[in-house]
Amino acid sequence: MMAKEYTLSVFTEDQIGLLNRVSIIFTRRHINIESITASESEVKGVHRYTIVVNESEDLVIKVVAQLDKQVAIVKAFYHETSEIVYQEIALFKVATSILAAGGVAEKIVRKHHARVLSFETDYTIIEKTGHKEETQELFDELEPYGILEFVRSGRVAITKPMKEFKDYLAEIELASTH
């Protein structure tokens, strides 16, 4: 089966060590995690992991089932890229001199709708939010002028389907008492 990009949303209780339990399920199947982010969700005390992998759907289904069966995981979902709205954020540190002269670098920053977060004598921090291709494009264009430091976040994603997580939570909570 063809490998494709899938985004997993994993809702968990807020417990020490859960990240390890989540990652074990990927490592034991030799699956590379392309990106992972974790934060509290809209439900207090429930954390949400957004995990991106390139695998076949068949395998992703099995991984989601094995995530789901973990005691402290409330629910795991997987989505094709078309089913989500997602973002990543990249920060660039460049020498202020390459921007100061009103030269090409400044034009590049404008063209990409990047934001300047901090402007110092020696360096400038630029922020670009977008999909990986977009932050990468900016990276590629700035690179010839010298990038002093670069960091890109993992993906955060919101799903398009309308059922709310708290409805799933209510269903599972009820089922847990059977």
Place this chain on the structure above:
Amino acid sequence: MGGSTHRITGKEAVVKSLIAEGVDLMFGYPGGAIMPVYDALYDYQDQIKHILTRHEQGATHAAQGYARVSGKVGVCLATSGPGATNLITGIADAQIDSTPMVCITGQVASHLLGTDAFQETDVVGISMPVTKWNVQVTKAEDIPAAIAKAFYIAKSGRPGPVLVDITKDAQFGEVDFHYEKCTNVRSYVPQPQINPEAIQAAAALINAAKKPYLLFGHGVLLGDAQEEFQAFIEKTGIPAAWTIMGLSALPTDHYLNVGMLGMHGNYGPNLLTNQCDVLIAVGMRFDDRVTGDVSRYATQAKVIHLELDPAEIDKIIKADVPVIGNCKTALQLLSDAVNENTHKEWLQEFRACDALENEKVIQEELHPSAGKMMTMGEVIHLVSEASDGKATLVTDVGQHQMVAQRYYNYKRWRSNVTSGGLGTMGFALPAAIGAKFAQEEHQVIAVIGDGGFQMTIQELGTIFQTKIDIKILILNNEFLGMVRQWQDLFFDKRYSSTEMVNPNFQIIAKGYGIESNKVTERENLAAAVKEFVNHKGAYLLEVLVGKENNVFPMIPTGASVSEIRLT
């Protein structure tokens, strides 16, 4: 329990929590970080019996043996560091064989966590891949709730091992003790509701089937579905075959029990998997030792999968009709929805295969030609007769395991204890100890090879100290027999590191005060087996069997079930 609250130490809270969970027996080994709990146990010896094994691995297998025959949670106790790491093999075994177990480990004091303190190891991290759930407790006040949750998770749903790691300062700390049993965890659904449509769809397939075939696994035993299972197959007349974890869920000689699945299973059950039209899997997970090549496994059949754990559905074999839920309920619902039937002609096909297997394999295995070395099969056959199929048979891993399960005539529910999924050599001796403590009224026979016996041989000390009545059968071929068989068949007889030069097991047994006998000639075997089975107290019987005997039938790795070899 319940009601009032009073202030006690964490160590005492551990013991009182265990008592509240109904624990009256546990297995373990003391050490620095768990000493406070052992100290507290000293005051409760009349309520909890602690069995001191000779190694922490032995404690885990004993707890497993206890759990497997009793259906209760096995409990073990160990210290931090090496004590905790020694538990891992047993925990992994319990995880893959769905055995309810709670392991409590001591941990260094919380202010020392992460500092490489003496006997510190990250046992929560190490055990995470092989536990159903685990937790570290650093405060006395958290102990009762952690233990309550541990027991609930270990036993509910698909059972498994749970580890609770308790720092030494938490054991010494104080807690307002009030015990409340855990009855649910909001993120965890142990008993999924059965979908009635799935039952109807399954019943329709079964009613229309000409050649329905049922495979049963550990789930039937774990689900306590003895009556429901038997009623279902008897109503429908469906031939039923077992995985080694499902063995003893149905008497071996039941007219619909067609035998053993898998690599060294019976001929018919494997061959006819690829001829049935509806395959009904009950509480089994299509292990690779059962399926052989999955791309050529039952591709002609519609598959109905009764399974409690949704992650097992479609994991290996696609289910046309998944029935998620407890098989006890599912089988009852299904029994109500299916028509009465007999499948005499279809059953006859199994019998025809049996006749062929009998002629090519079984006859010679159970009644070898004179002049040939003794076979494992003839020993098991005699043990089966002498014990009337009523013993709990605890088997280790290897050739003897396959032979024991093939030829012992199991008559009693839950009377087979073995290491199935993990294949842990050294399992049988300590597991037999646990099984015997769980059911002292039943005879427990440990069947072990000369290799596996020496992996946990120190547990003879536990038998010696507790004076427990375990029968130990050593089938000695002076080889790591199963590995040697593979070397014979697939590695040009290059016997790399499989020959064993063994000690005198009788002298070792004598050192532990265990009576013994060794049989090297067939003429002495029958009398020796009788004495072995009838002896009062622990007894070791060693039988020298053919060095290079192979177990057949066999499905070579990568072959299809229909390519099962009789020779």
